[in-house]
Amino acid sequence: MITHLPLCSIPNPKKVLVIGGGDGGVLREVSRHSSVEKIDICEIDKMVVDVSIQFFPKVAVGYDDPRVTLHIGDGVAFLKDVPEGTYDAVIVDSSDPVGPAQELFEKPFFQSVAKALRPGGVVCTQAESIWLHMHIIEDIVANCRQVFKGSVNYAWTSVPTYPSGVIGFMLCSTEGPAVDFKHPVNPIDADYSHVSTKGPLRFYNSEIHSAAFCLPSFAKRVIESKAN
Amino acid sequence: MITHLPLCSIPNPKKVLVIGGGDGGVLREVSRHSSVEKIDICEIDKMVVDVSIQFFPKVAVGYDDPRVTLHIGDGVAFLKDVPEGTYDAVIVDSSDPVGPAQELFEKPFFQSVAKALRPGGVVCTQAESIWLHMHIIEDIVANCRQVFKGSVNYAWTSVPTYPSGVIGFMLCSTEGPAVDFKHPVNPIDADYSHVSTKGPLRFYNSEIHSAAFCLPSFAKRVIESKAN
Numbered sequence: 001m002i003t004h005l006p007l008c009s010i011p012n013p014k015k016v017l018v019i020g021g022g023d024g025g026v027l028r029e030v031s032r033h034s035s036v037e038k039i040d041i042c043e044i045d046k047m048v049v050d051v052s053i054q055f056f057p058k059v060a061v062g063y064d065d066p067r068v069t070l071h072i073g074d075g076v077a078f079l080k081d082v083p084e085g086t087y088d089a090v091i092v093d094s095s096d097p098v099g100p101a102q103e104l105f106e107k108p109f110f111q112s113v114a115k116a117l118r119p120g121g122v123v124c125t126q127a128e129s130i131w132l133h134m135h136i137i138e139d140i141v142a143n144c145r146q147v148f149k150g151s152v153n154y155a156w157t158s159v160p161t162y163p164s165g166v167i168g169f170m171l172c173s174t175e176g177p178a179v180d181f182k183h184p185v186n187p188i189d190a191d192y193s194h195v196s197t198k199g200p201l202r203f204y205n206s207e208i209h210s211a212a213f214c215l216p217s218f219a220k221r222v223i224e225s226k227a228n
Numbered sequence: 229m230i231t232h233l234p235l236c237s238i239p240n241p242k243k244v245l246v247i248g249g250g251d252g253g254v255l256r257e258v259s260r261h262s263s264v265e266k267i268d269i270c271e272i273d274k275m276v277v278d279v280s281i282q283f284f285p286k287v288a289v290g291y292d293d294p295r296v297t298l299h300i301g302d303g304v305a306f307l308k309d310v311p312e313g314t315y316d317a318v319i320v321d322s323s324d325p326v327g328p329a330q331e332l333f334e335k336p337f338f339q340s341v342a343k344a345l346r347p348g349g350v351v352c353t354q355a356e357s358i359w360l361h362m363h364i365i366e367d368i369v370a371n372c373r374q375v376f377k378g379s380v381n382y383a384w385t386s387v388p389t390y391p392s393g394v395i396g397f398m399l400c401s402t403e404g405p406a407v408d409f410k411h412p413v414n415p416i417d418a419d420y421s422h423v424s425t426k427g428p429l430r431f432y433n434s435e436i437h438s439a440a441f442c443l444p445s446f447a448k449r450v451i452e453s454k455a456n
Binding site: 159203204207208 | 359384386387388390392393394428429430431432433435436438439440442443444445446448
């Protein structure tokens, strides 16, 4: 979801940056998109990469794609050196906002992401659980609304192994060509070029994509109150 | 969800039967619907009712509604005495299909429910987790397709306290006026008559209603394979 929600929302994504996601799972999903030409990944912890390659080959298979370049380092620092307008999409597959991942939920980081994106480019960041973290989500939404001048949305999905069984995402776009995240323009359902090597998609489809933006009333009230 | 998914899918529900649901939570939600004139509940275990009234007053508040008649007994037996075509909606708020609730997932029970419903009446039954119980769900869907000659659908929602964080529902209608469960015709969002006594709805809204019918691909494949 963290991959296809942004990549299916824009036509022909070509350059993608993944921050975090060292296990390779996001890479595997990005590489299903045949329009993509270049995939950079910046993971802070090399051991995550090594352990995934050794023990989780079906996840780490993402590293086999020749379009992938792995950078070991701090995503915040990495972004500072990225020329303005480089990427069509940035995917932030981070852990919770505690310790090293804290910065990835703050305004300066979002500003760096916005700068690294082309006009009308998109970002998808891990954004916690509506059942457990509404106070954090409230702050993330407020930060994003200040930084991203295109569209700012919250989506969520079911992940049974995560606390409370759900995870959320912020989906934002920069000023430029409008992005309507709720109605994917680049469906992956019909593209089977990726299926033979990675297996069919077991969860994502266009209906699930749109449904992810439908929020329970309690969450909607908080998130929409940040709209102005 | 187990209440508003069926009741918002038909115009002016008047007579509703709840099977199980002894805690009173479903009653509380049914009673938000001002068109409803009669609410029967058949709970097998009187202690569930007593404990809920004593310790969970915000849930058991459903029993305060004068439209409610409580029957203590076996839902399967109760249904046998219900005159044909009595109810607009039946809600089966059961536990898992083990022990006393086993029968509530089998074909003879669904046949009794269908008989108790008016033409174009609706049933909503608890239908397990797509993450844990696809084999059970497959059977329930097959049974329902044989019995309910209107429409047969699977919906799901997030409940963080349940195993795997989700719960599913079968939404079926009998032969008669067509019911399009995915597009609620009787939205409760705009009706605030119920808010003062029971508090506003915190989860359900019409968008969440429709989104509940969007299934992950792995579940969709199994459920739709039962379509013929």
